Amino acid sequence: MNTTLTVRTDRTMREALEERAQAQGLTVSELVRRLLEEAIAERPLAQRVGHLKGRLELSDPGGDSWRNRLRERNWRT
Secondary structure, eight states, X not given: OOOOOOOOOOHHHHXXXXXXXXXXXXXXXXXXXXHHXXXXXXXXXXXXXXXXXXXXXXXXXXXXXXHHHHXXXXXXX
């Protein structure tokens, strides 16, 4: 059984939802339902942030000094 949920937003958010829904060929209700389902889905951390793997690029003019600092501060090493 479906129920109705009323959500109040400002005009800017409503327009952004309408634009995104139109771009995806969805109604605003369908888009919001998908966004809510994704937001409350219980997923392991690795699954939620997996798309970030390998994205960090650090420029380190001092060689491996940041690695050395991490090793010094890591109590397990």
